[in-house]
Amino acid sequence: QLIVMILGSLLSRTIATTTRTTTAPLLIPRSTTMRLQQVFLVGASVPYSLLSCSFFHTTQALPMFGTRGGNNKEEDDENNNTTSSSVQLAAAEVLDGKTIKISKSTTSTSSNDDPPVVNVVPIVDDFFHSDNDNDDTDLLVSLQTEVKKRSQELHEQENNFLIQTRRTLHKIPELMYQEKETSAYIQTKLKELGITSYTTGWAKNIHEDTMDGVGGYGIVADIGTGQPPCVLLRADMDALPIQERTEHVEDFQSTHPGRMHACGHDGHTTMLLGATAVLKQMEGSLKGTVRIMFQPAEEGGAGAKRMREEGILRKEPKPQVAFGIHVWPMIPSGSIASRPGPLLAACDRFQVLIHGVGGHAAMPHLTIDPIVTASSVVMNLQTLVSRNLSPLESGVVSVTAMESGSDAFNVIPHSVTMRGTIRALSTETLLNLKDRVETMVLNTVELYGCNATVEWSPDYYPPTVNDPTLFEELSKDVGAMVSDEKVLRDIEPTMGAEDFSFVAESIPSTFFLLGQGSGTNPPTNYGLHHPHFALDESILPKGVELHVTAALRALKKLGLQETAGKEETQ
Secondary structure, three states: OHHHHHHHHHHHHHHHHHHHHOOOOOOOOHHHHHHHHHHHHOOOOOOHHHHOOHHHHOOOOOOOOOOOOOOOHHHHHHHHHHHHHHHHHOOEEEEOOEEEEOOOOOOOOOOOOOOOOOOOOHHHHHHHHOOOOOOOHHHHHHHHHHHHHHHHHHHHOOOOHHHHHHHHHHHOOOOOOOOHHHHHHHHHHHHHOOOOOEEEEEEEOOOOOOOOOOEEEEEEEEEEOOOOOEEEEEEEOOOEOOOOOOOOOHHHOOOOOOOEOOOOHHHHHHHHHHHHHHHHHOHHHOOOEEEEEEEOOOOOOOHHHHHHHOOOOOOOOOOOEEEEEEEEOOOOOOOEEEOOEEEEOEEEEEEEEEEOEOEEOOOHHHOEOHHHHHHHHHHHHOHHHHHHOOOOOOEEEEEEEEEOOOOOOOEEOOEEEEEEEEEEOOHHHHHHHHHHHHHHHHHHHHHOOOEEEEEEOOOOEOOEEEOHHHHHHHHHHHHHHHOOOOOOEEOOOEOOOOOOHHHHOOOOEEEEEEEOOOOEOOEOOOOOOOOOOOOOHHHHHHHHHHHHHHHHHHHHHHHHHHHHHHHHHO
16 A cells, blocks of 8 residues: 555656646547556555546646657656656556556657657557457457548548659659659658658669669668567559550659659559558557568569668568558459469569671571571570470460661661560479570570570569468458458469569568559559559558558567467466
8 A cells, every 4th residue: 555655646746747748649548547547446545536637538648658758868867766767657557467568669750848749549559458369350340440541531631641642653753773752752751740760771773784773762661669579561662664645644644754653653652651651640559560661673673682682671670471562453443362372473584685697688698697596586485385384384485575776678687686584483483494595595596507695684583472371360351351342352373573572582471462443534454564554543542451451460460479479488
């Protein structure tokens, strides 16, 4: 009783200090309030009026437990024995033998005189404090309703955060390793959201001899406690060298001639910024850390590999699972598809330079014709998949360009350049195809008396493989809960490639395909990389909801696994 009386005295001083110094809103869940009251009431004659006072029901922000806003160390030291120490005594609740901390680490954007703002959402608090992940259906539905509401608010608010952000990005498409303006805009939006602690300079170009641009425009931000568990959310941000021909987008059409967001990366970045906004609103309730990864150079530059090499997966707290999203014009808007195992292909690209002997077209016997040789190479390459791969394996070999450097109708050129790509659903098959392409090219040109060199991209992409366990235990349910169809579509693998594969190669991951094929003005069912490609902006909040739901559910599951592991070791 004596200890509790001392606590009551300290609380009184704390309340007075808090009343004088706090201004930002913090709502403490009613359930937490009642349990805190029980802690002080058990075995002590503390007046209930004290426990029912504004300390427990205030809509004013409490100072962080053990910290204050600003960087004034002298002021911190001076108050350490009053406000900070007394609140620390009341900062934990003992219930059924378990200690549940209610203090949260946050990034403060306040001035030196203001305390940091703790963003607490009661339903998220309740979700993380429950002892299971999937059994409490009502809690999951309530959580999803909250996430959906906050995601939709970003789409419906007066300035329409999602559409405004996406259209701004759409106007400034930049090619891989050249995303300077895009990166600056993302950083501006992060600061507007109250996120001032982030790192830049990610994804530097180490192959400037073959790719333009210095790179280093990637951005990484952490939201939450800064402690494990950690979940990574990723979006790509580069554009394509395509002249935009999309109709009905005159107000926000590309302002960069010959460049276009024809693969939806402006939408991906917008969805992740929206998810960042929602998660920041919930930061005080998170149990763990969500790492936000804005990645450059997806379109052939292996930007995700550069960021992996630079340490994004080694940075503490280390991410344990990862999620990514790609818009998908081939399925209805608002639907979601994925599958366990390989979803997208491994790929590499090649360039073949064939040297012959040029001359007059009227005297072909005096030449060694590289065009005839190249034509034979194209035909022979088509046998690799049909005659070198098992019928049960999948592969693609496509020659997509051929140039001779001559426009004359009566000249046989001295050389021909061919370009193309190979695809497979496993790294082993891809590397096998790569060897067979080189062998076929060199043997064919030798037969015709020419010689050739074969060059490959600096980084082949591995297949994007969804971790089967993560998919079955979490991602399948998340996709179904968010989808308008209330089921996650099972989709066949595609020979498209994604450098999210470099993340999925390292940690358990799920890559979702978000349907966007139902838009009408302009039509949004044009394929990816098409000059008429258009994004269905109505799905932007759906992408936000998918990111946030995956992050919350994964943090909860990882936390439960960690707790179970500790109990087993004891």
